[in-house]
Amino acid sequence: MTLKPCIIVKILSMNVMFVVPYAPNLVRVRPFNFIRYLSRLGHRVTVLALWTTEQERIDLEQLRAECFEVRPVRLPRSQSLFNSLGALVRPEPIQAWYCWQPDLVSEAALREIQPDVIHVEHLRGALFGLRLKGYAQRLGRRVPVVWDSVDCISLLFRKAAAGSQRFISKLITRFELGRTERYEGWLITQFDRTLVTAPADREALQRLTPKNLTPDLRVIPNGVDLDYFKQDFSTPREPATLVMSGKMSYHANVTMVVNFVRESWPHIRAARPDAKLWIVGKDPTTEVQALGQDPSITVTGTVADVRPYLQKATLAVAPVAYGVGIQNKVLEAMACGTPVVSTSQAVSALAIQPGVEVSVADTPTTFAHEVVNLLNHPTRRHTQSELGRRYVQEHHDWVRVVKRLEDAYHVNPIHFG
Template sequence: MEILMVLPYPPSPIRVRPYGLLQALAQRGHRVRVLAVQPPEDRWADPGPLRDLGVEIRLFPLSRPRTLWNALRAWARGEPLQAGYADHPGLREALWQALHERWEVVHVEHLRGVGFAQEVPPERLVFDAVDSITRLFAQARALAPGRLTRWLAALELPRTRRLEASWLSRFPRVLVTSAEDAAALRRLAPEGSAQVVVLPNGVDLEFFRPQPIPRDPATLVFTGKMSYHANVAAALDLIQQIMPRIWARRPEVRLQIVGRNPPALLRRAARDPRIQIVGAVPDLRPYLARATLAVCPLRYAVGIQNKVLEAMAMATPAVVTPPVLGGLQAVPGRDLAVAEVPEAFAEAVLALLGQPAARRAMGEAGRAYVEAHHRWEALAERLEAVYRCPA
């Protein structure tokens, strides 16, 4: 097939969904061209590996002043700030020219790309919403750390709700990562005529795989982009509510928090020397490979948590909260451990720390689960069916 993909950020191992799908589509013999905005936070992204697979990639750098101007213009139009964040006249021109070529499908991703999607004839468009941002803001308004984050979520919520509700009548084919997000969109527009298709995220099973190195006896790891408010809330819950309960019985347990841009409030909270705020790393695998357990106590979540898929792929047993199960078919107690409140979460961690055989069995089951349900090649095959389905 001839596939044109339009993205509000460059595909990269951090932007794992388009990166994984593009790899699989190219390996399956499709001709793919990518038009992508490159905002300041993605300046480091290297498209080389995708280009080596034959993917054509054009990047359109976006300055910080331009992103702020774009967001203000979106606000003046009554739209969410994110809806205008990635607008770029050069990409719009390239898209307009490409629409005169013989691309069979135009795949546009994310709320930040919705302005580009509106330029595409509906019969050629597949819009990948990824998650319901309305659902995210509704949770963040009540549960996010810090008054400013909660206030911004409340401010953006009605604008985001109106915009997402319009998608099911304007875009004939809409993708999301989880059934929960599909249901959330349907509730916004119950009369909408769009096909809403659940296409989960995958994991690179060759890159994230078990490694033949010994695990630490008592190290927990929490990974993710630490500038994201849901991850900050989870990290604070770990530091302030969960770890003290664990230390009361296992004072030797250490916690590593690994991910880009940890805020100052997180560093201030992590005063205990048994907590290490690692920040950005070139490769997560050594941390996941050495950890005794991966922990992910999210208060709220949308879509699929890639951090958990990556840990499971490396056979690192994971302890998570119920919101993390969204979009997964994993079996609690077999593929991963699930606990809701801090007391129960600490107990689940302590139980696994004391049972090496149970940890090994859960790690092996987690690896088997992602092999069965989250291979990029299988997900690309499902995406091809969406592309071929008449709009």
Template structure:
């Protein structure tokens, strides 16, 4: 069995949040075809228990370096002095660098997959490898959006990170054999920002495990029979776009819904709720659960799933998971970017508070079985993981492009200057 190196900035298990869902399914897919050597970071103590399982899955070496967020944050501040992106400095680690160097010297590794731009630094110059970089989203553009939505001094720091990170993304894409983005829309954004590597940029969608997210399974009812009047939002609740989304919905939409349906409830389901999210529990009709062992019961018994994101990049797993559970979904246009779904057959779209109120009341009062079944069929048809990951298989096997390693962006070189 051939050997492959997989680098990920966060331990790719358990698949309980956006990046870990994608990295886990990539890892599992690679392990069916290769002996995988995994280099990654453990950033929460509870994830240490999963390292032995990953060793068994990979079949190769596993370097799972403990990352202490406070020290990593201090280390990242060095980027302010030398011009590097803070996220790259955050994940710079001598242990991982030494492990990668030794592995490539001692093992017959010819291919590598790198998950996130912050891990590309460990394979800079390794031109002997067939290297595929999975950026997932254009993170530099995400930081630019954050800067527009925040005030000084955060806005200034985010603008700096956006500019420095774009240089790093372009440099890595110039060195690597191919670069992946999570949707064709994200790929087009990156091609415009990095035209010198446009021919080597591909889209690889997220999928959803439809066997795991199966509405035919009998789940306990967390709503105690009142789920038909419940709206649910799922996601990591310390992630700012999610925080912004639920705060906006609770303030701008929920009061309008309660005027029509006083018994309606808005459940916010996700780990590590930020202070602003916890405070929403004081609002009439809002329930903040915090982390739960399994989100599927909350999806299975909800009347409707909402995704009112105002800041979003790539593909929203929360939308795919709710659709897979045959739940009707009401989403903002931003939350649907990159998804191949029909509106309103597969999902409903709402762009303002009045549209959200109208769609929520309509689905909660009319019964939404047909809408949920259409959503499930769309996911089964278009978002099976094995089908999505065929893009990666082709990129790992195809011959090197003629310009591999030559379209390298130097620090300070402006976008489009080639």
């Protein structure tokens, strides 16, 4: 018997310095799962993160069980306010300075950790990446710095300036838009590789780049923990019940919820008087809380676990008017086997077929029609539930996503010296 030669590929463990300007947790799922799954794949991850609230400090303590080391640094609210005021007279946008805390990174930490790659999260963390890049050059270390922009913030500001219902949001985004565009366009020329969650964000950043430069931009989508978000077959779903989830102080979510209740909900209730709506998410604004005065609407505020609401609802709705990146609320509902009705904007970053994995509608009346249609057709709901869950398994499993992140870390430090 002749044995065929077997090639064993060994993935070398990397020493990752992971810098994030807030506490990774089950709400900030992207850095949280990057850290968890990088560690599970055998990499040594040292997290440098800021915290402001007591809950964020607790989150970072719990994160210690998921990686090699966590180095937390406190950022008082007063310092963020001071940073924001100071940014008003700087060329960089407020977002760039909002989380600035010089104690988070140091040359001594870089010497001690000896990273193979430095991962820096978000526009608010970019200054830390630039500082570490300077330390590495001074030490003669050829270490790549990868900036996870997550979203194109200037694209979000442009959409918010046009679509937000809140005057203060429109005012801030219009004030910050030009500065943010210039800053993002410059930043992507300073890091060895830039990551974003969606193709639209990559294209928006490319448009901001000087014409003589070709930035290294990669799309790494968000994933879903498929062991955590799954269908609960032991609990029956509530009849004719819709769920909307997300942080309810975020301007895009406030606009989404208020417009839906004002423009689509009356049509849905006219066709299905038994319909109920759950608005699930932390820090609801006064405007969102007021929606709960309608007996058919429940505004939960902060919940310990969003899964029971996703698993018990008949449908999830995501009538997103504007936004960037990937809508986690859509992926999490699909992973729970909950049929989703969304706008095109909410699924613009996904490779779905409208009407197959997700029902899509873009006007208040057609959105209401899609909701009522699904409420009235359980067979269609069942089919969409299965196809939606399968799509997430094939495209957004965190293990597959983080393997793409591993590959993105292998980049030459072109901005050296």
